Amino acid sequence: xxxxxxxxxxxxxxxxxxxxxxxxxxxxxxxxxxxxxxxxxxxxxxxxxxxxxxxxxxxxxxxxxxxxxxxxxxxxxxxxxxxxxxxxxxxxxxxxxxxxxxxxxxxxxxxxxxxxxxxxxxxxxxxxxxxxxxxxxxxxxxxxxxxxxxxxxxxxxxxxxxxxxxxxxxxxxxxxxxxxxxxxxxxxxxxxxxxxxxxxxxxxxxxxxxxxxxxxxxxxxxxxxxxxxxxxxxxxxxxxxxxxxxxxxxxxxxxxxxxxxxxxxxxxxxxxxxxxxxxxxxxxxxxxxxxxxxxxxxxxxxxxxxxxxxxxxxxxxxxxxxxxxxxxxxxxxxxxxxxxxxxxxxxxxxxxxxxxxxxxxxxxxxxxxxxxxxxxxxxxxxxxxxxxxxxxxxxxxxxxxxxx
Numbered sequence: 178x179x180x181x182x183x184x185x186x187x188x189x190x191x192x193x194x195x196x197x198x199x200x201x202x203x204x205x206x207x208x209x210x211x212x213x214x215x216x217x218x219x220x221x222x223x224x225x226x227x228x229x230x231x232x233x234x235x236x237x238x239x240x241x242x243x244x245x246x247x248x249x250x251x252x253x254x255x256x257x258x259x260x261x262x263x264x265x266x267x268x269x270x271x272x273x274x275x276x277x278x279x280x281x282x283x284x285x286x287x288x289x290x291x292x293x294x295x296x297x298x299x300x301x302x303x304x305x306x307x308x309x310x311x312x313x314x315x316x317x318x319x320x321x322x323x324x325x326x327x328x329x330x331x332x333x334x335x336x337x338x339x340x341x342x343x344x345x346x347x348x349x350x351x352x353x354x355x356x357x358x359x360x361x362x363x364x365x366x367x368x369x370x371x372x373x374x375x376x377x378x379x380x381x382x383x384x385x386x387x388x389x390x391x392x393x394x395x396x397x398x399x400x401x402x403x404x405x406x407x408x409x410x411x412x413x414x415x416x417x418x419x420x421x422x423x424x425x426x427x428x429x430x431x432x433x434x435x436x437x438x439x440x441x442x443x444x445x446x447x448x449x450x451x452x453x454x455x456x457x458x459x460x461x462x463x464x465x466x467x468x469x470x471x472x473x474x475x476x477x478x479x480x481x482x483x484x485x486x487x488x489x490x491x492x493x494x495x496x497x498x499x500x501x502x503x504x505x506x507x508x509x510x511x512x513x514x515x516x517x518x519x520x521x522x523x524x525x526x527x528x529x530x531x532x533x534x535x536x537x538x539x540x541x542x543x544x545x546x547x548x549x550x551x552x553x554x555x556x557x558x559x560x561x562x563x564x565x566x567x568x569x570x571x572x573x574x575x576x577x578x579x580x581x
Contacts, residue, residue, distance in 0.1 A: 185214035186254070186267055215257040239277045239304050241340075245333040247272070247281070252330050255323035262289055280304065293317055308453060308470045315462050325460050332456045336449070339536050346543050350550050357558035362397070364565050369394040372569055387572035390565060422478075429478045441542050446480050447511055448535035455528030465492055480506055497524070511535070 185193045193214055209216045247268060254264035265285040272278040280301055287297035295314035298305040309329065316325030373391050376383050383391075397404070418424035433439045450471055457467035468491060472484035483504045490500040498516040501507045507515075511531050518527030 185209055185216045186259075215254065215259070239274060239280065241333070241337060243272075243274055243277050244304060244309075245330065245337050247277070248326055248330040248333055252323060252326035255326060261294060261322075277304075294322070308457070311462065311466070311470055312457065312460050315457075315460050319461050321461075328456055328460055332452060335452060335532070335536070339445075339448070339539065342540055343543055346547050350547060350554060353551065353554050353558070357554070357561075360558070361561060361565075364562065365390070365394045366397050366401075369565070369569065370398065372572065376572060383572045384568065386564070386568035390568050426478045426482065429480075433477060433479050437542070437546055441539060441546065442477055443480075443506065444508075444535045444539050444542065446475055446477050447507055448532045448539060450475060450480075450507075451511065451528045451535065452532035455525045455532060458528070459525035464497070 206216050250268055250271070251264050254267060255261065259267075262285060265281060265288060269278055269281050269285060272281055283300075284294070284297040287300070288294055293314070295310050295317055298313060299310045312325055312329050313322065316322035319325075369390055372387075373394065376387075376391070419428045432442055435442075453471050454467050457470060458464060462470070465488065468484065468488045472481050472488070475481040475484065483506055487497070487500040487504060491497055496516075496519050498512055498519055501515060502509075502512045514527045514531050515524065518524035521527075
């Protein structure tokens with residue numbers, strides 16, 4: 178029977194931590210309720226395996242995962258009947274990230290001072306997006322804050338899971354590229370120079386491929402600082418260019434037109450658009466306000482640019498499906514599902530189904546891309562290293578053939 182670690186609170190607001198074996202998370206929740214505890218967070222516990230903090234946590238930054246856990250926890254506490262100030266006070270005690278703990282303390286102070294939760298969250302736009310703040314504001318206006326926070330927690334969880342999947346899928350190709358690059362640098366800067374001394378003493382011509390490698394090795398050893406400086410300058414200028422409106426639009430347009438990566442980016446943005454818009458509409462946010470907020474969370478500026486036209490057409494009375502179809506960005510299946518949602522009055526439900534469908538499409542495409550990328554990288558690295566080895570062997574053989 179699996180063992181779960183849990184963090185819960187009792188009626189007095191005290192934090193209780195422990196572990197318990199249970200058939201599932203649902204069984205554990207039931208047992209905790211019988212004990213009079215309100216479960217806040219439950220994790221599957223594997224003996225002997227320590228939890229590894231994320232790279233971001235090393236620098237004590239507030240990550241998207243921290244915000245997701247905050248939303249899940251406060252939703253759970255509010256649904257259990259605790260007031261907002263007591264819920265925030267509990268979260269202050271259980272938050273491990275010191276920087277985020279200080280932010281929650283400030284939010285609690287503002288709420289205790291009479292501010293709405295949405296206004297307190299809005300003071301931290303780098304952590305709580307306009308989408309997040311406006312959903313909380315809609316929940317406060319409708320008296321369904323705990324319900325909205327539950328939907329927001331589900332939204333953040335789904336988005337985080339897809340992002341984590343893409344990141345984990347890219348780990349091996351990046352590691353392969355790093356190891357291959359280091360191997361090439363070692364060969365060019367430490368191994369090949371040893372041969373250059375031998376060839377120089379012979380004073381004879383060597384094959385062109387070996388001469389090319391020796392020249393490249395000399396450049397790397399002598400001008401390595403200049404190469405690093407040029408690469409750094411190029412990176413700085415590129416970052417500066419894409420931080421401009423025109424540069425970012427051109428860069429994102431280029432990405433969108435790439436053969437396979439462009440399709441992944443397109444489907445990823447369709448999933449993000451559908452999930453965000455569906456969650457906002459289901460939470461009671463008017464469609465025009467929802468479309469305005471959606472534009473801010475679209476990562477690709479080329480796609481975000483089409484949101485203005487979609488917004489204006491919907492504002493003039495058009496159904497959402499018409500401008501989506503005319504944008505030539507959204508797939509036919511997604512447009513047809515939006516049309517069905519509008520005709521049946523289930524637009525929010527259909528948008529969330531579109532998001533789930535395209536999450537699966539993105540996962541499959543990423544998996545296929547990685548399955549093609551890995552052997553391609555191995556082949557390229559193998560050819561490069563093979564070229565170096567064969568060139569050096571040819572040079573050695575040419576030395577052996579020289580008359581003495």
